[in-house]
Structure formats: C-alpha cells, structure tokens
Amino acid sequence: MEHNKRQGRVIPRIYLVSSGEEKSENCSRLMTQLSLLPHPFPCIVQIREKQLNTKELLRVALQIKALALSKETIIIINERLDVALAASLDGIHLPESGCTPAILRPLAPKMLFGCSVHSLEALRNAEESGADYLLFGPVFETPSKRAYGPPQGLQLLGRISHSTSLPVFALGGITPENAAYCMAEGAYGIAALSIFQETTRLVDTIERFYNIVTP
Amino acid sequence: MPVTPFLCVITDESLCPVSLAEEALKGGAAMIQLRHKTASGSQLFAWAVAIRKFCRQYHALLVINDRLDIAMASGADGVHLGQEDMPAAVARKIVGKNHIIGVTASSVHEAIEAENDGADYIGLGHIYPTSSKEKINSPIGIETLRQASAILSIPVLAIGGISSENAGLVISFGASGVAVISAVSRAESPLTATRGLMRAINPKK
Numbered sequence: 001m002e003h004n005k006r007q008g009r010v011i012p013r014i015y016l017v018s019s020g021e022e023k024s025e026n027c028s029r030l031m032t033q034l035s036l037l038p039h040p041f042p043c044i045v046q047i048r049e050k051q052l053n054t055k056e057l058l059r060v061a062l063q064i065k066a067l068a069l070s071k072e073t074i075i076i077i078n079e080r081l082d083v084a085l086a087a088s089l090d091g092i093h094l095p096e097s098g099c100t101p102a103i104l105r106p107l108a109p110k111m112l113f114g115c116s117v118h119s120l121e122a123l124r125n126a127e128e129s130g131a132d133y134l135l136f137g138p139v140f141e142t143p144s145k146r147a148y149g150p151p152q153g154l155q156l157l158g159r160i161s162h163s164t165s166l167p168v169f170a171l172g173g174i175t176p177e178n179a180a181y182c183m184a185e186g187a188y189g190i191a192a193l194s195i196f197q198e199t200t201r202l203v204d205t206i207e208r209f210y211n212i213v214t215p
Numbered sequence: 216m217p218v219t220p221f222l223c224v225i226t227d228e229s230l231c232p233v234s235l236a237e238e239a240l241k242g243g244a245a246m247i248q249l250r251h252k253t254a255s256g257s258q259l260f261a262w263a264v265a266i267r268k269f270c271r272q273y274h275a276l277l278v279i280n281d282r283l284d285i286a287m288a289s290g291a292d293g294v295h296l297g298q299e300d301m302p303a304a305v306a307r308k309i310v311g312k313n314h315i316i317g318v319t320a321s322s323v324h325e326a327i328e329a330e331n332d333g334a335d336y337i338g339l340g341h342i343y344p345t346s347s348k349e350k351i352n353s354p355i356g357i358e359t360l361r362q363a364s365a366i367l368s369i370p371v372l373a374i375g376g377i378s379s380e381n382a383g384l385v386i387s388f389g390a391s392g393v394a395v396i397s398a399v400s401r402a403e404s405p406l407t408a409t410r411g412l413m414r415a416i417n418p419k420k
Binding site: 053054055056058079080081082083085086094095097098100101103104107 | 308
C-alpha cells in the first residue's frame with residue numbers, strides 16, 4: 001500500500017482539530033476556519049466538540065459537508081460513527097479510550113479510522129486493530145494546555161513514527177518553526193488546534209506548514 | 216417489542232450497569248436501557264456486550280441511550296433517542312428496520328412526531344415529579360399520557376416518577392409499560408424493587 005493512501009484516499013499532511021469550544025450548532029469559529037481553508041492545500045479536519053449534544057453535532061457535520069471545500073479535504077469526527085454515517089463524513093477519530101477500529105470497521109468499511117496513541121503499546125493496539133492513521137502527542141507544550149498530560153517529546157515521536165508504516169501526525173504545540181523537527185523524526189504530517197484559531201493568519205500558517213510537510 | 220405491559224429499567228450512573236441490568240432482568244424487566252452520559256466509548260461498548268448477553272438469556276431487549284454507534288457495534292437491539300439526540304428519521308436511515316428505535320417525548324406533539332419519524336416506541340414523561348434527572352419543566356401528568364396512548368399506534372412507556380404505587384394507575388391510563396431509573400437503581404434491592412414494579416403493572420400474575 002502506498003504510504004500516503006488509505007481506503008483509496010490520499011491522506012493530507014495537515015490536520016486541523018476543532019477548538020472544542022463551540023457554543024452551539026452554529027459552530028461559528030469552525031465555519032470561519034473552514035471557509036478560509038485555501039483550496040490548493042487539502043487538510044484533515046477533525047470535529048472534536050464533546051460539549052455538543054448529538055443533535056448539534058449532526059447539524060455541525062451537515063453544515064460542514066455543505067461547504068465548498070477542496071475535494072481532497074477529509075472531514076472526520078471524534079468517536080461518533082453514527083454521526084459520521086448520518087452526515088456521510090469521511091471517517092472517525094478514536095481516542096485511546098474509544099472503541100477500536102476493528103469493532104467499528106464492519107459498520108463502515110470505506111471510512112477512515114484514526115487513532116490517538118500516546119505510547120508504543122497503544123501504537124501496536126491501533127495497528128492490530130486496523131487504524132488508517134495515528135495521532136501522536138502532545139509533542140511539545142501546548143498553548144491550550146489541554147488534559148493530554150506532559151509533553152512526550154520528539155524522541156518518542158521518532159520511535160513511534162519509525163515503528164509503523166502508518167501515517168503518524170504530530171500534535172501538541174506544533175508551529176511552522178518546529179514542524180520541520182517533527183518531519184525529521186519521521187512524522188507524516190502535523191496536527192494542531194490553537195494555531196489554526198488565529199484566523200487572520202490561517203492562510204499564511206497553512207501555507208507555511210504545507211511547504212514544510214510536503215515531501 | 217415485548218408483550219405489554221412491560222417494564223424497562225434504565226441504568227443509573229451511580230451503579231455498575233451490568234449488575235443492575237442482571238438484577239432487573241431476574242426481576243422480570245423486558246427491556247434494559249443502557250444510559251451513561253460520561254463513560255468512554257470502549258467502556259460503553261464493554262457494558263453493552265455484557266448486558267446483551269444477559270438480555271438474550273432472559274429474552275429481553277437492550278437499547279442504548281443516544282449512542283447509535285455503540286448500539287450497532289455491540290449488537291444491541293436498538294437505540295433510545297432523546298430530543299437532544301439524533302432525530303429518529305436519521306437513525307432509521309442508518310439502521311434500517313432491524314433495530315428498535317425509542318424516542319423520549321414530553322408532549323403529545325413530540326410523541327406523534329416521533330411516531331411519524333419511524334420510532335418503535337415512545338418514552339413519555341416525565342409523568343410525575345422525579346429525582347432521577349435534572350428536570351426544569353413540570354410533570355406532564357397522566358392526562359397527557361392518556362391522550363398520547365389513545366392517539367399513537369406504537370407502545371407508549373410512562374417515565375418519570377414511576378413507582379410500584381402508581382405504576383398500575385399509569386397502565387390503566389393506557390401506557391404499554393413503564394420505564395424507571397431510580398425506582399430500581401436506588402432501591403435497597405434492585406431485584407425486589409423490580410419484582411414490585413412487575414406486580415404493579417401485572418396485578419393478575
């Protein structure tokens with residue numbers, strides 16, 4: 001299998017995680033971010049809004065599907081395969097505490113299944129379970145200081161990336177200044193939340209990332 | 216759907232859902248609703264698989280609250296959807312005819328809408344004041360239950376403040392059954408409480 005393709009889809013190398021702070025189904029921040037995404041630079045967009053109820057999540061997913069995004073942009077949602085099916089999203093992202101791809105794949109054979117991994121053991125589990133890509137972090141201190149635990153560092157990112165043939169995204173405090181270090185450790189691409197929320201610089205940020213992550 | 220009138224026991228976040236379900240099934244509950252708003256996906260899945268096994272043993276049904284994904288993955292019989300969850304019509308498109316879809320309604324209007332959306336049963340309430348959930352609205356009362364039961368052709372379960380004292384009355388007002396949380400989960404013996412409710416809804420047995 002080609003390294004950059006899973007389930008017949010080219011996996012973009014820039015990964016935008018939603019803020020987790022949307023107040024309602026309007027998701028104004030996420031909609032603004034997505035409407036600004038420059039077409040030549042496809043992304044993975046992860047809807048991660050645990051505070052919304054299922055009805056609101058579904059509305060968000062449908063609103064995003066209605067946007068004119070780059071054809072190669074991939075929309076995934078945290079955990080909720082049911083919402084992904086209802087809105088015809090491209091895949092779901094599973095935290096370590098979530099169900100496994102092996103359990104869910106039979107329900108949606110063509111979807112992409114991503115897994116968060118924080119250790120080599122979790123990496124093995126995700127691989128055996130049939131994950132399509134991995135999200136590893138936090139690599140650096142994160143501005144949002146989310147409950148991901150202490151930074152895991154570039155060294156473990158390197159060990160993870162070199163232990164698998166799956167695409168590994170580096171998450172946590174990634175900036176255009178340090179992204180090259182992640183790529184040097186074997187990361188497939190970079191993932192971020194906070195830096196993409198500075199919408200006035202979003203296009204510039206994505207362009208800078210794109211130049212670093214594109215082989 | 217189970218033979219009416221039947222009892223649905225909803226799991227409580229304060230107890231292990233699997234042991235609660237087992238007690239309820241032993242006591243005669245025909246339906247278990249796994250409801251846990253904060254558990255992780257893998258935890259919910261594990262509980263659902265364990266409870267489903269007991270449900271098969273007792274010829275009872277298992278529905279999962281809100282999480283249609285968990286319902287599908289675990290082989291549960293269906294999903295129970297609140298008004299803040301996925302609309303029943305959307306869920307029906309995903310699962311087809313083989314899954315049971317229950318919907319919570321708090322008015323005759325919502326109940327009719329849910330039936331038109333393809334729901335298999337309604338949980339109507341809260342009928343009486345209840346301590347189980349944060350409820351800002353006042354109870355809808357048994358007259359609303361009587362109206363909804365008369366209009367709808369799908370089973371209507373009375374929920375909210377149901378106990379062995381009033382369960383017989385709500386059945387006489389047309390409910391196809393009752394659904395309870397605290398009446399079983401917070402009882403000293405969930406098994407004894409379930410049996411009490413079963414006697415109340417089936418006085419002849």
